[in-house]
Amino acid sequence: MSDFESLELRGVGRRFGGVDALAGLDLTIRAGEFVALLGPSGCGKSTALNCLAGLLPLTHGEIRLDGRRIDTLPPERRGFGMVFQSYALFPHLSVEKNVAFGLQMQGVPRAEIGSRVRAAIDLVKLGEHAKKLPGQLSGGQQQRVAIARAVVLEPSLVLMDEPLSNLDAKLRLDMRTEIRRLHQSLGLTTIYVTHDQEEALSLADRLVVMREGRVQQVGTPDELYESPASWYVADFMGYRNILPATVVAASGGEAVVELAGAADGGVRLTGRAVGALSAGDRVRVAVRPEDLHVGSTGGGGSTSGGAGVIPGTVSVVEYHGREFAVGVQAGDTMLHARAATAPDVGGAVTLTAPVDRVLVFPESLDAVVPQAQEVAA
Amino acid sequence: MSSAGRATASLRHRLAERGIDSTLFLLVPGLVVAVALFVYPFSYGIGLTIQPTAAMREQWGGGALANYVAFFRDPFVFDSVWLTMRLALPAALFNVLASVPVAMVLRHRFRGKRLLTSLLVLPITLGTVLTAQGLLIFAGRQGWINRVLLELGMIDEPLKLVNNYLGVMLSLIITGFPFAFLLISSYLSGIDPSLEQAAKTLGAGWWQRFRRIVLPLLAPGLATTFVLTFVLAFSVFPSARLVGDAMGETRVMSLMAFRAFGEQNDYAMASTIALMMGAVELVVVVAVLGLRSLLYRGTTGGKG
Numbered sequence A: 001m002s003d004f005e006s007l008e009l010r011g012v013g014r015r016f017g018g019v020d021a022l023a024g025l026d027l028t029i030r031a032g033e034f035v036a037l038l039g040p041s042g043c044g045k046s047t048a049l050n051c052l053a054g055l056l057p058l059t060h061g062e063i064r065l066d067g068r069r070i071d072t073l074p075p076e077r078r079g080f081g082m083v084f085q086s087y088a089l090f091p092h093l094s095v096e097k098n099v100a101f102g103l104q105m106q107g108v109p110r111a112e113i114g115s116r117v118r119a120a121i122d123l124v125k126l127g128e129h130a131k132k133l134p135g136q137l138s139g140g141q142q143q144r145v146a147i148a149r150a151v152v153l154e155p156s157l158v159l160m161d162e163p164l165s166n167l168d169a170k171l172r173l174d175m176r177t178e179i180r181r182l183h184q185s186l187g188l189t190t191i192y193v194t195h196d197q198e199e200a201l202s203l204a205d206r207l208v209v210m211r212e213g214r215v216q217q218v219g220t221p222d223e224l225y226e227s228p229a230s231w232y233v234a235d236f237m238g239y240r241n242i243l244p245a246t247v248v249a250a251s252g253g254e255a256v257v258e259l260a261g262a263a264d265g266g267v268r269l270t271g272r273a274v275g276a277l278s279a280g281d282r283v284r285v286a287v288r289p290e291d292l293h294v295g296s297t298g299g300g301g302s303t304s305g306g307a308g309v310i311p312g313t314v315s316v317v318e319y320h321g322r323e324f325a326v327g328v329q330a331g332d333t334m335l336h337a338r339a340a341t342a343p344d345v346g347g348a349v350t351l352t353a354p355v356d357r358v359l360v361f362p363e364s365l366d367a368v369v370p371q372a373q374e375v376a377a
Numbered sequence B: 001m002s003s004a005g006r007a008t009a010s011l012r013h014r015l016a017e018r019g020i021d022s023t024l025f026l027l028v029p030g031l032v033v034a035v036a037l038f039v040y041p042f043s044y045g046i047g048l049t050i051q052p053t054a055a056m057r058e059q060w061g062g063g064a065l066a067n068y069v070a071f072f073r074d075p076f077v078f079d080s081v082w083l084t085m086r087l088a089l090p091a092a093l094f095n096v097l098a099s100v101p102v103a104m105v106l107r108h109r110f111r112g113k114r115l116l117t118s119l120l121v122l123p124i125t126l127g128t129v130l131t132a133q134g135l136l137i138f139a140g141r142q143g144w145i146n147r148v149l150l151e152l153g154m155i156d157e158p159l160k161l162v163n164n165y166l167g168v169m170l171s172l173i174i175t176g177f178p179f180a181f182l183l184i185s186s187y188l189s190g191i192d193p194s195l196e197q198a199a200k201t202l203g204a205g206w207w208q209r210f211r212r213i214v215l216p217l218l219a220p221g222l223a224t225t226f227v228l229t230f231v232l233a234f235s236v237f238p239s240a241r242l243v244g245d246a247m248g249e250t251r252v253m254s255l256m257a258f259r260a261f262g263e264q265n266d267y268a269m270a271s272t273i274a275l276m277m278g279a280v281e282l283v284v285v286v287a288v289l290g291l292r293s294l295l296y297r298g299t300t301g302g303k304g
Helices: A045-053 A095-105 A110-123 A139-151 A169-186 A197-203 A221-226 A231-236 A366-376 B011-017 B022-049 B054-060 B063-073 B075-105 B113-125 B128-139 B144-151 B165-189 B193-201 B206-234 B238-242 B253-263 B267-292
Strands: A006-016 A019-030 A034-038 A060-065 A080-083 A157-161 A190-194 A206-211 A214-219 A241-251 A254-259 A268-273 A282-287 A293-296 A310-319 A324-330 A333-339 A348-352 A359-362
Touching: A006 A045, A019 A045, A019 A060, A019 A214, A034 A045, A034 A197, A045 A080, A045 A157, A045 A190, A045 A206, A080 A139, A080 B193, A095 A110, A095 A139, A110 A139, A139 A169, A169 A190, A169 A197, A190 A197, A197 A221, A206 A221, A206 A231, A214 A221, A214 A231, A231 A241, A231 A282, A231 A359, A241 A268, A241 A333, A254 A282, A293 A333, A310 A333, A324 A348, B022 B267, B054 B063, B063 B075, B063 B267, B075 B165, B075 B206, B075 B253, B075 B267, B113 B165, B128 B144, B128 B165, B128 B238, B165 B206, B165 B238, B193 B206, B206 B267, B238 B253, B253 B267
Parallel strands: A034 A190, A034 A206, A080 A157, A157 A190, A268 A359
Antiparallel strands: A006 A019, A006 A060, A206 A214, A241 A254, A241 A282, A254 A268, A282 A359, A293 A348, A310 A324, A310 A348, A324 A333
């Protein structure tokens, strides 16, 4: 369905009243790819999508489809399908007519419209609701209409703006699978904006993590998950424990750091250094909850090969089915860990982690930007 | 407990179920005012219409209904229906249709938007008499328009812009347009802008977006706006007298009612004309709202 080779964004930027909502976005998207733009609200991901759709004019850069410049075309001439966060279904038109709208605009013959609309509605399994108005459908059904309306045109590119954010958790999972299925079975090229890293990791072939209008890192889910380029990206990739610290010593890709604000006496950890670090640098240490092992204080001696020992007090225990999520208060900071058995709340524990599971990042995020782009290249 | 059919809750709950609770007291002030200032005078007026003067009975027959016979039989009176319609319908139509493109443009953000909006809405504050006064000065025989055109040699004698149909029409537009514009602006802001964006990405040009998306969603609002501006224009009185041709082409119904009341001291006939005025308005309002009920009237997705 994607009848192009590559879509190229070069230095795309958008300023709103003197503020860069999006700056210097360089990205090449190959046909058939599923690319997710990931970041918190205000990071520029939706701006990027709207610029691509033509709904926002660019202030910098250009967009080329197979070398042909398209950023000068109005949105109605770009031929991209778009799925809006609010679905933006035409409330006065039935499901059928919503889906047929784009085909009618293209002047497709009536008979062909009928069959293509039916096929698209069947594809999203809404056959029995074809005559209903959007207001009579549930959120998930409306979402499927929005998708059918976008894909019925067989667009070269489908843009999705947080399409699942208005759905409840269970439906979100179902629709996630549905979107991935449609992407694969129709051979679509999809750009997907989200703030949910799980959604991005599970759907996308490639992720673009953004912050304050700039790209932080581009890579496959695996690359980002295993080797985030900055603590900001790590934060998005499930490193829930992000701790400020100072480098004590650094050598051979490893760094010894002293945690700030931990229990008195100073807690030292050894971790994998990401980027060049030297003693005295302010850093952030990132550890996933599932990599933090909860042990009892009495145990002792089990720290060999570990990154170090963080003493603390259990303050929260949540039941998560196969395991327990444990909140441990260590000095001023709350650390998140997992445990197979529930420790006593208020009990003293120690937290340990393997050295290669503790990532040490420079504190400044601006410094890592060049490196992030290196990864992207 | 086999109380499938019978509610067992307390009386208080059962009353609340039917909307009867202490908040109903909030209706009291409104009801008192409505009865004192509308229901009673209105009923009294209806009563007056079936107590025609002896002269009317004599002239038109029909007994107690002599005033109604007079209304329909006397061309001098009955023609005023047409004369009023001829002003109110085009004025309301123009106000609604002209407001749509202006309101569409003013949805977007641009420099000077607030100033422009204020200028468009300002005439609301003027009142009809001041508007009429302004029109006389501006567009009268010795007004600025005529003086400028004469000086420029574009016309040989002053254009007749006031003291006729045109003068009243201008006045109705000046006073009615801001209302229509404000109403339509608020209806437009109730339409989710992402609907138009979606239509754009689906390949619709501006006319198709307007015709297929905005207009159908706006239409019920247009109908309501039309009804309101029509009623406003239909009851035209000061401008019909001040900038119109009160005994000729702008001999509107309210003028006829005033004439019966003020000049002929025939309260009964004045009430009859006033009542018929209401009846004509009601016919138009019901017709328009009837058409409106055929349109889509659900949510328009916006902020409302």
